[in-house]
Amino acid sequence: KWLGGRAKLSQTQTDFANEVKNLGLERGLENSKARHKTIKQFYAEIEKPTPKLKEKKYEIQPINYDLLPKMGLFQTTNSFNAQLKSAYEIIHSNYENQVLELKVEHQKQLKATVTSYETKLVESRLNAEKLINENQRLKSDNKLIRQDFEKKIELLESENERDKAKLIHNNSMRLKEFESFSEFKKVDPHAFQRLEIDVINAVDQRKNAREAERKAEAERHYKEQERLENERRAALQKKVDQHREWVAERAIERKEGAFAHDLKVVSANSENQSEKAAIADILAFRKSEKPVLQNQHFEYRLQQIRTGDLSRLDEFKHAINWAAEGGVVETIYRIGMDKNVDWDNDGRAGREVFYLFENISNVVEQQLEKTKYSEVEKIKKLADFGDFVREKTDLLYSDYLQTRLKPLYEREQQSKEHLEAMRKIDPNYMKGNSYSEPEQQKPKGNDFSM
Structure with a gap:
């Protein structure tokens, strides 16, 4: 431990290897799991007896006597001998081939075995040379490191x-100073006492100055931290x-x-x-407060938004796009709101669809108000x-204006113009029946009263 531990020794070897690199010496592999093997141990492994080859038995197919010819009843001796000779030649040829x-x-097996042993022998020689070189290098490194350690020690x-x-020396000087003060105290006790008081005051002043400086530094640090914290807040x-403000401006x-x-x-x-x-x-209708109207097709999707689940907003977009692509009336029927619409309200029928779409926008704005500025996504x-x-709501407003409100006001304008034209001809035309002119009360009495 007094040498710095394993890491310090490893670093020392690395530094030393860098210093003697120009001499052709190389540093050993760092953190290697290898263990040192002596030359004696290595040669003992090399000189182990070569293992013998396993004895292999070779088998030759026996003679099949069924292949030998048999002499026929009417066959001559010469022809049988020739046939028998031919059969023996075939058997001999088979044996030679086997x-x-x-x-x-x-x-082939012998050649493969010899090649394998020669390869192992070459590898063993190379390993032996490497081990010899490594051993020499380690001995040299060990000697140099030992010398370096001795110098450092x-x-x-x-x-x-x-x-x-x-x-x-310092202790002796202090002792001499102490002896001088002791001598001075014996010679002039009153002067020594005044000097001692001055020394104590000077030391106290120094301590107080340092303490004041420390407090001032701490106060400056505290104020700086307070300033940074206030700026951050x-x-x-x-x-x-x-x-x-951004959320409020979106609502406006x-x-x-x-x-x-x-x-x-x-x-x-x-x-x-x-x-x-x-x-x-x-325009007045857009700015007016609208009642909350729920719809079975949209309500469960709105509930997901209220709970913070935004994973299915794309599906909600597709549903809204499909519902609103045909205009106000088509939207009412597609989302099943026809029962909620007051169709007797002439041209203003269908405004109920905006209660639903404005409610969706209100839910989104409420969720935006709950978010923190850091929740960017x-x-x-x-x-x-x-x-x-x-955007879809504005398209529905535009469709509602063109297909419902403008025709309504045009019909009312035409009716008014028609009424005025007819009254120029007959001042009493449609009096009391006009939507713009209530029926006048008749005076009490009979028609003959004066």
């Missing part, structure tokens, strides 16, 4: 001696306020945004009184979905 095949196979010992001598509060933009502005421009430039009246009607998803719902 022996040749066994010889070739034996030579000598240096530490010399430094220790110097420190010891210095300490002895102010920055966070600014982001929170900006987020709240939904009711009085670009769509309402465009309608106001159209109304200002139009000379058609029925169109002006229809636009004024729909959630805010983006809700804002994108809210913009989509507002």
Whole structure:
């Protein structure tokens, strides 16, 4: 441990190897799991007796005597001898072929075995040379490291001696000073007492100055930390306020945004009184408070948004897009709201669909109000979905204006113009029956009263 431990020794070997690299010495593999093997142990393994080859028995197919010919009843001796000779030649040829095949196979096995042992022998020689070189290198490294350690130990010992001598010298000087003070105290006790008081005061003043400086530094540090914390809190509060303003502006933009502005421009430039009246009607309706209307097709999806589950917003978008692509009346029938609509309300029938769509926007805005400014991903998803719902709602408002309100006000304008034209001909035409003129009360009495 006094040498610095395993890590320090390993680093020392690395540093030393870097210093003697120009001499052709290389550092051993760091953190190697290998264990040192002596030359004696290595050669003992090499000189082990070579294992003998396993004895292999070769089998030759026996003679099949059924292949030998048999002499026929009317066969001559010469012809049988010739046939028998031919059969023996075939058997001899088969034996020679079997022996040749066994010889070739034996030579192949022998060659493979010899090649394998030669390869192992070459590898063993190479390993032996590597081990010899490694052993020599380790011996050299060990010698150099030992010398380096001895030098370092000598240096530490010399430094220790110097420190010891210095300490002895300082102690002797202090002792001399103490002896001088003791002598001074004996010579002039009153002067020594005044000097002692001055020394104590000086030390106390120094201590007080250091303490005051430390407190001042601590106070500066505390104020700096307080300032940074206040700035951080102010920055966070600014982001929170900006987020709240942004959410509030979205709610205002939904009711009085670009769509309402465009309608106001159209109304200002139009000379058609029925169109002006229809636009004024729909603008007032957009700004008005609307009752909450629930729908079985949308309610469970809205409940998911209320609970913070935004994983199925794309499905909700597809459902809204499908429902609103055909206009107000088609939307009412597609989402099953026809029973909620007051169809007797002339041209204003169908406004109930906006209660539903405005409620969806309100739910989205409520969820945006609950979010923190740091929830970037959630805010983006809700804002994108809210913009989509507002776009579809504005399209339905536009369709409602063109297909329901404008025709309504045009019919009323035409009826009014027709009534005025007829009254120019007959001042008493439709008096008391007009929607714009209530029936006048007849005076009491009979028709002959004066």
